[in-house]
Amino acid sequence: MKRWYVVTTYSGYENSVKQDLERRIQSMNMQDKIYQVLVPEEIVETVDKKGKKKEKIVKMYPGYVFVEMEVEKEMDDVSWFNVRNTPKVTGFLGSSGSGTKPVPVPKEEMDGILRKLGMISKPKFEIVAGDNVIIVDGAFANMEGEVVNVNEEKEIVTVLIDMFGRQTPMEFQFNAVKKK
Secondary structure: OEEEEEEEEOOOOHHHHHHHHHHHHHHOOOOOOEEEEEOOEEEEEEEOOOOOEEEEEEEOOOOEEEEEEEEOOOEOHHHHHHHHOOOOEEEEOOOOOOOOOOOOOOHHHHHHHHHHOOOOOOOOOOOOOOOEEEEOOOOOOOOEEEEEEEEOOOOEEEEEEEEOOEEEEEEEEHHHEEEO
8 A cells, every 4th residue: 555654854955865765766676665756846926125026936845755655564664764764864754763663644634735736636526515415434424414515625515414303514524425
C-alpha cells in the first residue's frame, strides 16, 4: 500500500533533497518502493517597493519534502534507511528517531495538498438535497435519512436521521453516505 511521509530537511535545500532522492531511487533500483518525491510550491503575488506586482514561487511547507513510499505491514527498512540517510535530510516527521518508524500523512490531508497542487481532482459527488441516503460508515452505519444540505467545499453532507422519534440533522463526510 502506498502512503505519503514527510521528510524534514534543512530549510532552503528542499529541491536539492528532492533531486538527491530521485537519483538514489534510480541508482539503487527502488522504483517499486519509493514512487514520488514532492516539494509543494505555489505562486504568490507580491508588491515590490515601487508598487509593481510580481509573481513569486514559494514553498508551501519550507523545510519539508513529501515522499510516497510502499508500506506493506511496516515501512521497508531499506527504503527508510535510504531516505533517512540522504544528504541534508534531518529525519522523518512523526519519528522520534532511534529506529522508530514514522507516521504517514493522513490520506485526507494529503489529498487536500495534492488537490491544491492540481495533481488530483476533487471527487464528483452525485447526491443532492432531497435524496434519500444510507449511512455506510461510523456510529450511524446502516441508518437511512434525507439529505438537507451539501457542502461541496468541505465535502460534508447534512442528513436528517430519525433518532428517538425526532428528525435530527447530522453531518457526514461524502464517503460516509451512499444513495439509496
